[in-house]
Amino acid sequence: MALPSRLQKSLTASEINFIAENEPIKILPRYTMEGFQLIGTRLPPLKAMKREEIPLWLALILKSQDRCNIITPDWLTVKNLHKAYEEEVEFPTKFSNLPWHWIEISKMLLDKASDDLVDPPHQLRSLIQDLLEVRLTKTRQGIKELNVSYIQLDNLSMTEISTLKPFCIQVMDQLVALHEAGTDGDEGQAQV
Structure with a gap:
């Protein structure tokens, strides 16, 4: 579906949310996990109860799996x-x-x-x-x-x-x- 011309000059709400999910946020991991390379970034090794900064999208995934708390x-x-x-x-x-x-x-x-x-x-x-x-x-x-x-x-x-x-x-x-x-x-x- 094509957007009206007045909306084609700006980003949609879902596009803005997608961009915002890359913002870094601090977490407190509940478990120790090895770091790994992603396409756009490297996830550092996570140690239980040691604050770390990761992209928001990943923090939300880990949070949904009860693997971290978001600070x-x-x-x-x-x-x-x-x-x-x-x-x-x-x-x-x-x-x-x-x-x-x-x-x-x-x-x-x-x-x-x-x-x-x-x-x-x-x-x-x-x-x-x-x-x-x-x-x-x-x-x-x-x-x-x-x-x-x-x-x-x-x-x-x-x-x-x-x-x-x-x-x-x-x-x-x-x-x-x-x-x-x-x-x-x-x-x-x-x-x-």
């Missing part, structure tokens, strides 16, 4: 998410600094490793939803202030940018057309 990322705590939320509210023109794939990672960990998280999952889900809503509101406000020369999207996640990208491209194209029409009109007046 909660520092940013995925009630305290740090609440701090990020407060920054979002306090600074209306700035986005808090969260990981590039914070949305996907938090969803995967809440869905597949919630028992390893430091804080209660329902509190984390609530804060994540609050963060998503306030950031969406801020991006909508920011789009109203677009100009012809650039758009600044510091600290937005890949999902947020991918969602905005088709709309921003369309708006920027229209702004450029208006700008060019304005400069053509100025040249016409100068020749008279």
Whole structure:
């Protein structure tokens, strides 16, 4: 099935999830396992109860087999998410600094490793939803202030940018057309 043309300019949610699964995450293995070579990376030898960093996709597989516990990322705590939320509210023109794939990672960990998280999952889900809503509101406000020369999207996640990208491209194209029409009109007046 072909995607609508407006969605062909950005990644789909499943493509973004696939990319996010390659993010490194720390685990605490329950067993000792030999390392091995994968196509894109080398899995280090894992020693029981010794922290190691591996790709998220592999951590989730090992977790599903009860071979490891996933160590909660520092940013995925009630305290740090609440701090990020407060920054979002306090600074209306700035986005808090969260990981590039914070949305996907938090969803995967809440869905597949919630028992390893430091804080209660329902509190984390609530804060994540609050963060998503306030950031969406801020991006909508920011789009109203677009100009012809650039758009600044510091600290937005890949999902947020991918969602905005088709709309921003369309708006920027229209702004450029208006700008060019304005400069053509100025040249016409100068020749008279």
